[in-house]
Amino acid sequence: MLDEGTVNQTTQRYYSARSLFVTNMLSDAHSRVFSREAQDFLAALCDRFAERVSILMAQRVKYQDVIDTGIKPDFRQDTEYLRQSDWRIQGSVEDSLKDLQEITAAPKRHIITSALQTGSILFVADFEDSMTPVWERVLDGQLNLHDAIHSESYWSARQNNDALDVATGPTLFQCRVRGLHMTEKHVLWNGCAMPAALFDFAVYFYNNHRQLLENQCSPHFCLPKLQSYEEACWWSDVFHFTEQLFGLGNGTIKATVLVETLPAAFQMEEILFALKEHAVGLKFDIHDYIFSYIKTLKNHRDSVLPDGQAISLEAPFVNACCTLLAAICDKRGALAFTEPAGSYRPQQSEYFQSLESVGRDQKTRASTEQLLCPCSGPRTEQGMRQLIAVAIKHIEACLSDNGCKSQDESQAATVFTEMARVSIWQWIQHKQRLDNGSLITKALFRDYLSQEINIVRKQVGAVRFDQGRYCEAAYWFSEQVTSDQLSDFLSLNSYESLP
Structure with missing residues (x-):
């Protein structure tokens, strides 16, 4: 059974005898769905299955x-x-x-x-x-x-x-x-x-x-x-x-x-x-x-x-x-x-x-x-720039707690940002060229990134840009693309920065 923990009229926080610990206080509304009984069930699942995930x-x-x-x-x-x-x-x-x-x-x-x-x-x-x-x-x-x-x-x-x-x-x-x-x-x-x-x-x-x-x-x-x-x-x-x-x-x-x-x-x-x-x-x-x-x-x-x-x-x-x-x-x-x-x-x-x-x-x-079997097709400057722009907007939306949704919902899904990240990373690693002959390098990527962040600033306006986290998003994306090792998921890194 769960211990009583701390309970009052506005917040509730529970401690489980099964080593389950909730780090944040729960509002009354949230306690309706994450109740003591729900936590007890969750503890039973963790006791049997959590270690197997590792x-x-x-x-x-x-x-x-x-x-x-x-x-x-x-x-x-x-x-x-x-x-x-x-x-x-x-x-x-x-x-x-x-x-x-x-x-x-x-x-x-x-x-x-x-x-x-x-x-x-x-x-x-x-x-x-x-x-x-x-x-x-x-x-x-x-x-x-x-x-x-x-x-x-x-x-x-x-x-x-x-x-x-x-x-x-x-x-x-x-x-x-x-x-x-x-x-x-x-x-x-x-x-x-x-x-x-x-x-x-x-x-x-x-x-x-x-x-x-x-x-x-x-x-x-x-x-x-x-x-x-x-x-x-x-x-x-x-x-x-x-x-x-x-x-x-x-x-x-x-x-x-x-x-x-x-x-x-x-x-x-x-x-x-x-x-x-x-x-x-x-x-x-x-x-x-x-x-x-x-x-x-x-x-x-x-x-x-x-x-x-x-x-x-x-x-x-x-x-x-x-x-x-x-x-x-x-x-x-x-x-x-x-x-x-x-x-x-x-x-x-x-x-x-x-x-x-x-x-x-x-x-x-x-x-x-x-x-x-892979497919053939072009790698264009316009396509690479679009990948960069999509990633900046999406990562900024996530960092700003906008629910993984940029203003352009057709480009909002997390997977598009992941596709942009791994595509450009792979092009750099394998020394691919754009259809205009340009060699895709870290320097070329950083040049396009610098230009695209300025374009985004014009698109969203100076006030929204300065209030947002676009520069931080560009930094996050750059670190991922130019790293010598490709991380599994961008979300694993960005999650640590969320409250």
């Missing part, structure tokens, strides 16, 4: 070290029996998911309200790329989801298909937790920042599963940045433990896995098998996938890519992953999804509709060479 992250480092020596990714030999076995995911897939438009956005109250009024949708509450993980904002997001899911008028509208003036409308909720690589520094487990994925899962599940199940909806999660079969097994164990703890049937919890890393492309069947009791489907995200392709193959000169604008779904390595994903999902009874290209946009799934016949052809299997 092992999984160490396995990622070991895998990348091998790739950096010149070895290319490939299908695993030790799991070939799973790919050759005859199995399908268990439990029924919610057919309604096939017909819903998807909106992926930060779980802000006004966004949820607008989303629920648009009609039949799948609202993906994104705690990862669509918001800056400031402590108060994370808790606000959980509170907003709780209030929407527990709204009687919302469920009445679902049953009657009514259009109301409040946050209502027939929809399904999905919680996109943060990746396993991220931590929640405001909650310590045994003195260390705990896995952010566990925090997001525990708080959302504890507060909402009963209400969802009472209304014939599953607690549904979206799992980002997975790279391996072992990581999927970890999530399966978390789900099974939770279902047993709360007396729920096997497979009550549902999950959609984002295929957005190159290592995961070679283990999609293994990932589905590990989550076969809970999996709904696989979802492909082209922008995160391009970022992962560059980052994973950063030392491979034969895998350098052109401008991101020149990479489409028809690019060989992208097309091969989509084709393989569609075939696997059809074979294993799962759904195949595309990830919306931007935040807060309805999903466009025409590409996977065009792949329907491909997915039904069991002989259609992308090879290792196809999954790794």
Whole structure:
């Protein structure tokens, strides 16, 4: 049980006998969703699963070290029996998911309200790329989801298909937790920042599963940045433990896995098998996938890519992953999804509709060479400058706690900044040239950066520029691009500067 801790009418802070410590005071509103009982559940999860995350992250480092020596990714030999076995995911897939438009956005109250009024949708509450993980904002997001899911008028509208003036409308909720690589520094487990994925899962599940199940909806999660079969097994164990703890049937919890890393492309069947009791489907995200392709193959000169604008779904390595994903999902009874290209946009799934016949052809299997085959295209001065400008605006928005949203929302997603960072870094490292003949060097990058920061100043105005953190954002980006070692995620560094 949890100790009493400090409690008064305005703030609450709890201390757990299981070595769970909340570093910040909680408001009364936040205590509704991060209650003593929710913390007790979180402590139980940490006790069983937190240490395994460190092992999984160490396995990622070991895998990348091998790739950096010149070895290319490939299908695993030790799991070939799973790919050759005859199995399908268990439990029924919610057919309604096939017909819903998807909106992926930060779980802000006004966004949820607008989303629920648009009609039949799948609202993906994104705690990862669509918001800056400031402590108060994370808790606000959980509170907003709780209030929407527990709204009687919302469920009445679902049953009657009514259009109301409040946050209502027939929809399904999905919680996109943060990746396993991220931590929640405001909650310590045994003195260390705990896995952010566990925090997001525990708080959302504890507060909402009963209400969802009472209304014939599953607690549904979206799992980002997975790279391996072992990581999927970890999530399966978390789900099974939770279902047993709360007396729920096997497979009550549902999950959609984002295929957005190159290592995961070679283990999609293994990932589905590990989550076969809970999996709904696989979802492909082209922008995160391009970022992962560059980052994973950063030392491979034969895998350098052109401008991101020149990479489409028809690019060989992208097309091969989509084709393989569609075939696997059809074979294993799962759904195949595309990830919306931007935040807060309805999903466009025409590409996977065009792949329907491909997915039904069991002989259609992308090879290792196809999954790794890069695409050709230009590297332009305009494209490089655009990458720099996008990065400055986005990083500034995050540092200023604007929820990972620049004023130009089409360029707001975190992944675009990551693509810019790894692309320019790789061009510099491998001595690539722009189509105008200029050699891409650290000096050229710094020259463009200096010019672009002045252009941004003119665009936003002197007052907004001076009040903002644009110079700090430019410094952050420059440090990342000109470093001799490429860091895994920009968010891991910027997170430490957030309150």
